[in-house]
Amino acid sequence: MKVLVVGSGAREHALTWKLGRESAVREVICAPGNAGTAPDAPAPSLDVGDPAALLAYAEAEAVDLTVVGPELPLARGVGDLFEARGRRLFGPGRHAARLESSKAFAKEFMARHAVPTARFRVCRSPDEALAAVEGSEFGFPVVVKADGLAAGKGVTVAPDRAAAERAVREAMVDGRFGEAGRCVVVEEHLSGVEASFFAICDGREAVGLPVAQDHKRAFDGDRGPNTGGMGAFAPSPLMSSALDRRIRHEIVEPVLEGMRRAGHPFRGFLYVGLMLTAEGPKVVEFNVRLGDPEAQVVLPMIAGELAPVLDAAARGALDGSVCEHSDDPHVGVVLASGGYPGRYDTGAAIAGLAAASALDDVLVFHAGTALRDGSVVTAGGRVLTVVGRGRDFPAAIARAYEAEACITFAGKHVRSDIGRKALSAARGVGAPA
Numbered sequence: 194m195k196v197l198v199v200g201s202g203a204r205e206h207a208l209t210w211k212l213g214r215e216s217a218v219r220e221v222i223c224a225p226g227n228a229g230t231a232p233d234a235p236a237p238s239l240d241v242g243d244p245a246a247l248l249a250y251a252e253a254e255a256v257d258l259t260v261v262g263p264e265l266p267l268a269r270g271v272g273d274l275f276e277a278r279g280r281r282l283f284g285p286g287r288h289a290a291r292l293e294s295s296k297a298f299a300k301e302f303m304a305r306h307a308v309p310t311a312r313f314r315v316c317r318s319p320d321e322a323l324a325a326v327e328g329s330e331f332g333f334p335v336v337v338k339a340d341g342l343a344a345g346k347g348v349t350v351a352p353d354r355a356a357a358e359r360a361v362r363e364a365m366v367d368g369r370f371g372e373a374g375r376c377v378v379v380e381e382h383l384s385g386v387e388a389s390f391f392a393i394c395d396g397r398e399a400v401g402l403p404v405a406q407d408h409k410r411a412f413d414g415d416r417g418p419n420t421g422g423m424g425a426f427a428p429s430p431l432m433s434s435a436l437d438r439r440i441r442h443e444i445v446e447p448v449l450e451g452m453r454r455a456g457h458p459f460r461g462f463l464y465v466g467l468m469l470t471a472e473g474p475k476v477v478e479f480n481v482r483l484g485d486p487e488a489q490v491v492l493p494m495i496a497g498e499l500a501p502v503l504d505a506a507a508r509g510a511l512d513g514s515v516c517e518h519s520d521d522p523h524v525g526v527v528l529a530s531g532g533y534p535g536r537y538d539t540g541a542a543i544a545g546l547a548a549a550s551a552l553d554d555v556l557v558f559h560a561g562t563a564l565r566d567g568s569v570v571t572a573g574g575r576v577l578t579v580v581g582r583g584r585d586f587p588a589a590i591a592r593a594y595e596a597e598a599c600i601t602f603a604g605k606h607v608r609s610d611i612g613r614k615a616l617s618a619a620r621g622v623g624a625p626a
Contacts, residue, residue, distance in 0.1 A: 200262025203560035204485035229559025244271035268294035313380035331381035341373030396458025424611030531604030533574035
C-alpha cells in the first residue's frame with residue numbers, strides 16, 4: 194500500500210522509518226517532513242492544519258492509507274473529511290478528537306462513563322475559576338488547565354492560591370493561550386508515577402503497545418519548565434499484566450463504548466496519560482495520537498508489521514489483530530535548542546549525525562531540522578531524539594548517551610538523567626502502593 198504520514202516531527206520520522214521497512218508498504222510519503230525523513234520519503238510542502246489540502250493531495254497521489262501524526266488536523270476534522278470522500282485515514286473524527294482538543298469535554302466524558310480521573314471543576318468565566326481556586330475543595334497544589342490546544346503549555350501545577358489565581362488570569366483574562374484559554378479546568382493534583390499507555394483502536398477493539406514513561410521538565414531531576422518532552426523510555430517497569438488488564442477494563446473499554454454509543458466510534462491511536470496512584474491508575478489526560486517522544490522508543494519495539502494493523506483499525510476491522518513487540522529496553526534522549534521551551538535560536542549547523550547513526554543499537558530521529566545548502570541545521574526547539582537499545586536499562590541508557598555525545602550544534606541542550614526513573618522503578622522505588 195501507499196502510505197501518507199502527516200507531520201514534521203520526530204514522531205512522524207519514527208512512523209516513516211517503521212512503515213517504510215514493511216513488506217505491505219510500497220511507498221511512504223511524509224508531509225511536510227523534515228531533514229531526516231527527506232532521504233526516505235517525498236516531502237511535499239503541505240499545511241497540516243488544512244484538512245482540505247491533505248485530502249486533495251491524498252486523492253491526487255492515490256494514497257491508500259493516511260496516518261496522522263499531530264493533533265491539529267484531527268481537531269479540525271480531517272478524519273470526517275476523508276471518511277466522507279471514502280478515503281482511508283487512521284485517526285479519529287472531530288468529535289472523538291475532542292478527548293484531546295477540549296480538556297472540559299474529556300473530563301465531563303470521563304465523569305459520565307465512570308473513568309477514573311482527578312476530581313475537577315469546569316470553569317467558563319474568570320469569576321467562576323477564581324472562586325474555584327479561592328475556595329478550592331482540592332487543596333494545594335492545584336492544577337489549572339486551559340481547555341483547548343495550547344502546544345503543551347496550557348497546564349499549570351500551582352503550589353498555592355496566588356499561583357493558581359495567576360494561572361487563571363493569564364489564561365482567561367490576559368489571553369495567553371488565545372481561544373484555548375477561554376475555559377479552564379481546575380482539578381486536584383494527583384500523586385504517583387506517570388506513565389503513557391497506547392492503544393490502536395478500531396471503534397470497538399483495542400490493540401495495546403508497549404507502555405512508556407517520559408520526562409517532561411527541561412532540566413535534570415524533573416526541574417524547570419514543562420516541555421513537550423525531553424526524553425522517554427519503554428517498557429515501563431511499573432507495568433504488570435494485572436495493571437494492563439485494569440487499564441483496559443476501567444479506561445480504554447469505557448472510552449470506546451462511550452464514543453460508539455454517541456455515534457462517533459474512536460478509530461486511531463488512543464494515548465492515555467496515566468498517574469499510577471495508591472488507589473490505582475487514573476487519567477491525567479487523553480491524546481488522540483502517538484506521543485512524542487514516546488513514539489520514538491515504542492515504535493522500534495514493534496516486531497511485526499504495523500501498517501496492516503493500522504489499515505485494519507481504520508476500516509473498523511481489527512478482529513483480534515495483535516501487535517507483537519520486543520521487551521528490549523529503549524531509551525530516547527531529546528537534543529533541544531538552548532532556551533527551549535522559551536526563546537531559542539535556529540539555523541545552527543548539526544555535526545556528527547552519521548557517526549551517531551553508525552553505532553549499533555542506535556536510531557536517530559529528526560524533529561526540528563531542515564536542509565540548508567546541503568547541510569542539516571536546527572529548525573525548532575526539539576531538534577533530534579537519539580534512541581538507544583540494550584539488553585537492560587543501564588545498557589540502553591549508555592548507548593543513547595554515547596550516540597548523543599557524537600552530535601554537536603550551537604546551544605545544544607540535553608538532560609543527563611533520561612531513563613534513571615526506570616532504574617529506580619526496577620528497584621521498587623516510586624511504584625504506587
